[in-house]
Amino acid sequence: MAGNTFGTVFRLTTFGESHGAAIGGVVDGCPPGIQIPAAYIQQCLDKRRPGQSDVVSPRQESDIIELLSGIFDGKSTGAPIAFLIRNKDHKPGDYDHLKDAFRPSHADFTWTAKFGFRDHRGGGRSSARETAARVAAGAIAQLLLNRSGISITAWVSSVGPVAIKKVVTVSDLKNIDANSLRCPHPEIAEEMLAYIERLKTEGDTTGGIITCLIQNVPAGLGEPVFDKLQADLAKAMLSINAVKGFEYGSGFAGSAMKGSEHNDLIEQLSVDKTGKSLLKTRNNYAGGILGGISTGEDIYFRLAFKPVATIMRDQETFDKAGNKIVLQGKGRHDVCVVPRAVPIVEAMAALVVADHLLRNKCLEV
Numbered sequence: 001m002a003g004n005t006f007g008t009v010f011r012l013t014t015f016g017e018s019h020g021a022a023i024g025g026v027v028d029g030c031p032p033g034i035q036i037p038a039a040y041i042q043q044c045l046d047k048r049r050p051g052q053s054d055v056v057s058p059r060q061e062s063d064i065i066e067l068l069s070g071i072f073d074g075k076s077t078g079a080p081i082a083f084l085i086r087n088k089d090h091k092p093g094d095y096d097h098l099k100d101a102f103r104p105s106h107a108d109f110t111w112t113a114k115f116g117f118r119d120h121r122g123g124g125r126s127s128a129r130e131t132a133a134r135v136a137a138g139a140i141a142q143l144l145l146n147r148s149g150i151s152i153t154a155w156v157s158s159v160g161p162v163a164i165k166k167v168v169t170v171s172d173l174k175n176i177d178a179n180s181l182r183c184p185h186p187e188i189a190e191e192m193l194a195y196i197e198r199l200k201t202e203g204d205t206t207g208g209i210i211t212c213l214i215q216n217v218p219a220g221l222g223e224p225v226f227d228k229l230q231a232d233l234a235k236a237m238l239s240i241n242a243v244k245g246f247e248y249g250s251g252f253a254g255s256a257m258k259g260s261e262h263n264d265l266i267e268q269l270s271v272d273k274t275g276k277s278l279l280k281t282r283n284n285y286a287g288g289i290l291g292g293i294s295t296g297e298d299i300y301f302r303l304a305f306k307p308v309a310t311i312m313r314d315q316e317t318f319d320k321a322g323n324k325i326v327l328q329g330k331g332r333h334d335v336c337v338v339p340r341a342v343p344i345v346e347a348m349a350a351l352v353v354a355d356h357l358l359r360n361k362c363l364e365v
Contacts, residue, residue, distance in 0.1 A: 230287070
């Protein structure tokens with residue numbers, strides 16, 4: 001099976017299945033001398049783990065990180081950083097009824113079509129359980145980015161039809177972790193929670209939108225053709241389970257504007273300490289990226305997540321023999337995955353930016 005490694009210089013390879021013994025990863029390309037406190041990685045993992053509230057999967061996983069190599073005296077050595085996260089609360093028997101069934105909107109059919117065989121225990125390798133390894137690696141990437149003052153912040157901007165309709169300010173971002181929905185506006189978070197709780201009683205699920213802001217990225221990251229910065233961000237984000245859409249800058253709304261409206265006038269031009277020119281535009285419709293290369297302004301994008309595919313209702317489907325069957329909703333699942341996806345989005349963004357920093361040789365190590 002190909003496609004388990006992400007990145008060019010700063011690379012992550014993940015392994016493991018949802019209900020196997022463990023999941024984990026290997027980070028290669030991390031420069032030596034980076035302070036890597038296990039407590040910080042654990043803090044990031046805690047934001048993603050299941051069992052955080054009544055509206056997410058009740059699976060109880062502590063997601064304790066075990067750092068196996070590449071770190072000595074709390075610092076990276078330059079060698080591959082291997083880590084392990086053991087599965088404790090795995091219940092493979094809960095999925096016996098799925099051995100031959102194809103669940104609607106899951107990877108069961110496509111996996112079987114490609115490999116002829118699949119791990120039906122919670123989706124196996126295709127489960128979102130794999131993203132815990134990404135969060136751990138993303139935490140290491142963020143520790144690398146801290147040396148350049150680059151920050152990455154994501155939040156829930158909508159759940160189903162309930163959306164933030166006002167501008168999110170820098171001061172609002174302090175409220176993100178104050179509620180289980182990770183929404184910076186507390187009153188909107190309450191509406192989101194009420195909507196999710198209602199769907200839970202109905203045996204249904206919902207999707208939502210996550211917004212991400214990357215600040216203090218230097219100008220000049222990215223390549224002008226195939227390795228555009230926004231292209232790598234899009235690939236990273238679309239690799240996250242349940243993501244159905246990616247837009248950056250003006251996004252789809254920009255398609256309805258005239259060129260005279262969308263063209264951003266340069267209002268300020270300065271020079272950084274290295275002598276590179278930095279531009280400031282009136283509206284940053286470009287989302288901090290022009291021609292595939294960062295401008296030095298804030299990078300921002302939005303992601304659309306589909307509703308969780310497993311619902312607690314009977315659904316008609318087919319088994320692998322082609323027989324029509326009725327599938328009963330069982331197991332432990334999120335009603336809305338978006339709040340737990342926030343740290344995954346931040347992690348994948350960190351992996352992309354860290355990789356481009358090292359590729360561009362912008363980071364002092």
